[in-house]
Amino acid sequence: MIKSLRGFRDILYPESKKFTEFENIARRVMDAFGYKEIRVPVMEQKELFIKSTGETSDIVSKEMYTLEDAGGRNLALRPEATPGIVRAYLENGLYNTQPVQKLFCIGNMFRAERPQKGRYREFEQIDVEYIGNPNPSADAEVIILLDKIFKQAQVEGYTIELNSLGCPKCRPPYREKLLSFLKQNEDKLCENCVERIEKNPLRSLDCKTDKLWLRDKAPKMKLCLDCENQFNQVQELLTASGLKFKFNPNMVRGLDYYSKTVFEFKSVEIGSQDAIAGGGRYDSLIKSMGGPDIPSIGWAMGVERVLSIIKKEPKAVYPLAFVISADKEGQTRAFVMMQELQNAEIQTGGGLFSQSLKSQMRVADKTNAKYALILGEEEIKSNSVTVKNLKSGSQEKIARDKIINFLEKNK
Ligand code: HAM
Secondary structure: OOHHHHHOOOOOOOOOHHHHHHHHHHHHHHHOOEEEOOOOOOOEEEHHHHHHHHHHHHHHHHHOEEEEOOEEEEOEEEEOOOOOHHHHHHHHHHHOOOEEEEEEEEEEOOOOOOOOEEEOOOEEEEEEEOOOOHHHHHHHHHHHHHHHHHHHHOOOEEEEEEEEEOOOHHHHHHHHHHHHHHHHOOHHHOOOHHHOOOOOOOHHHOOOOOOHHHHOOOOOOOOOOOHHHHHHHHHHHHHHOOOEEEEEHHHHHHOOEEEEEEEEEEEEOOOOOOOOEEEEOOOHHHHHHHOOOOEEEEEEEEHHHHHHHHOOOOOOOOOOOEEEEEOHHHHHHHHHHHHHHOOOOOEEEEEEOOOOOOHHHHHHHHHOOOEEEOOOOOHHOOEEEEEEEOOOOOEEEEEEEHHHHHHOOOO
């Protein structure tokens, strides 16, 4: 038998319902905040991710699913939504009509990481991008939006961490300082960090292996006045809105496009993959992709990780009616009745008319339906339906034209 790929999984009912219910809550909140849905392709030119997510990021250098198509084009399955959204913003000239765009995207992402609890190779993200607003209010708004979605969905026990990565003015001198510190301590770094010393020294700050000693000893970032003001204002707005957060000077995020505010929502409940959502400002990305100078901020959450910490289970839904044909004569009428009920939006099962009455009843029981509706020769003659309450075992005959009424009253 052919099996699914490692790190890829089937989502069966009722887990699938948990996804839908959560997405619906998120959609309602994002609607209220004025975000509009955008859907972008699952596959793009590989170059798009190299240019935006960044060549030195783990996502691009190690985790991308790439392929060459018949025309020799280098393609990649999207590992994240931001590059595709920015490309769509530029390609469709959205900035001409309205440079400020509040967008959201729900969809599956692909990363060839080593699968473990909370880490899949195909996973769902809900992604939000607030394009074109440099004001700290945009930073605060997207963070509050994320928190509101979690509160509405009864996600519990997470913490919010914040940092500022500075800008092209204050980051390069810091990078140099950190680089020389890392070079002096090269023998104490893990293999990964040694490898990326030159390419991306900041990443060593959140390295899981080295961070304990690095955290204390590494030089600290000194923000320029603009970045410091921006970061202070973001914190002020969050505090004024009653949000609790923690400053984490070692948070650097794994994608190359960030500057200024970065943040992560974390939960200890999901083990080592503790980030349930993350994001930040990407003020230079749109320009670096050939567009105008438009500062932006956004985040994405990992839906599987979020759902794994929601304790509340979705309410199970069972059919109200299960339609059974007692003999060949009843089949057409039973089929028509099923449709009538479904048209009236009554949850209806049935239709297994090749099976015996007994085995149809057994299936009705298994589906947890409340009523079995039986149509046979006798019912056809008297223009009625036998209604068996599968919970109490009681049975009665109901006139055929009263059946919808009966079911609506006795849900
Ligand atoms: P990210 O931190 O790479 O950011 O991913 C966001 C979230 O996706 C993570 O916090 C995690 O919950 C989830 N996630 C990532 N990898 C996996 C995986 N292998 N399995 C399950 N869940 C996973 C981004 O993707 C940025 N595009 C966020 C952003 C939008 N920044 C600005 N705008």
